Amino acid sequence: MSTEMNDIIQRYWSGETTQDEEQRLQAYMVSGQVADEHLDMAELFSFYADQKTMTLPEELEMEAIYSSTLSPMDALVEKYLDAATSLDEEAQLRAYLTSEKVADSHRDLIPMFEAFSAEQDTQFDGDLTELERLQIQWSQKPKVRYMFPKVVGVAATLALLMMIAFNFLQEDTSSYKGKYTELQDPEEALALTKDALAFLGKKYDKGTASMKYIKELEKTNVFNFKN
């Protein structure tokens, strides 16, 4: 038995043992009849054995552990924060949190719930403030908002062009009517002077023509003009 075990142990360290052999080795080590020379190894094996029996609990088992050790409301809160609660459960939770008997550990949840339920109670009653109406209007007309600067730019350019054009036109068909004008442009002054002199000449001609006529009459002594 001992020699056989020695052989197995030797191969175990070399990593050549089969599962059967390992089980046999294990059984041997945990049995009471371990040879003195194998006692060191027995401790190691008992540690291994412990490790083996310790299995990691499943998720659901964890939940079970929580719910068993904590209050049912703790479990519900946990579930709520995981967003896994049903509507019924949420109603239950709300009822609990708005009640007087809230556990201290849940007190910091109350403001959040209050805010949520306040939001829930808000209803659109068609009575918007002016600002809200404007906001909705803007959000519904993204194109207009996008085009606005362009439109303004185009309008400003047009206005500028029109002002320039208007100035030019006014320069061309400038009128002196109804105001006092001191001419500043020699060309314009010359043109106007020519016109004025022509006007003067015409009137003067008329005058001298009739004067000549009168002088002719004077010569005939029809009238006794004394100039």
Next chain:
Amino acid sequence: MRSLLTLGLILLTTIAALSQSSVQQFFDKYQDDESFTQINISPKMFQMISSMDSEDPNNAEMMEMIGNLKGLKILTTDVNSQKYYKEFNDSFDKSVYEELMTVRENESDITFLVRESSGNIVNELLLLVGGAQDFVLMSFEGRIPLDKIGKLASGLNISGAEHLDKLKK
């Protein structure tokens, strides 16, 4: 001291205003009246005109006349023309201005007045028109030979006077 200075200033301005010719006063009176159109071409502007190289061979007499001008003032209105014609005739200083002639043409009274004439040359010629529709007062200043005025109209093409039309538009 200050009041004395102020008094002196007031006196000076009054004298200046009084010494202004009666015709100039008439121009000044209606300078800001919106029913009147007034145009002034200053002596400086005439200097610029004569320095301009604008020889018009077809119109040498006109250019010569303009070269001798020192100022042109035009005052016109189409409101109460008869009234203003009468007002001017009553107000101008008869010791300074001498009536050259008065013509009646198409229900318009036309008066020519001259100032400081020496022979055929006058220093200022006033043309006054008082019609049913228009009142026109023109003052030509400078050295104006009367015998050349009659040739001015013939030297100008008929289409002229477009600039004068702007007075009424």
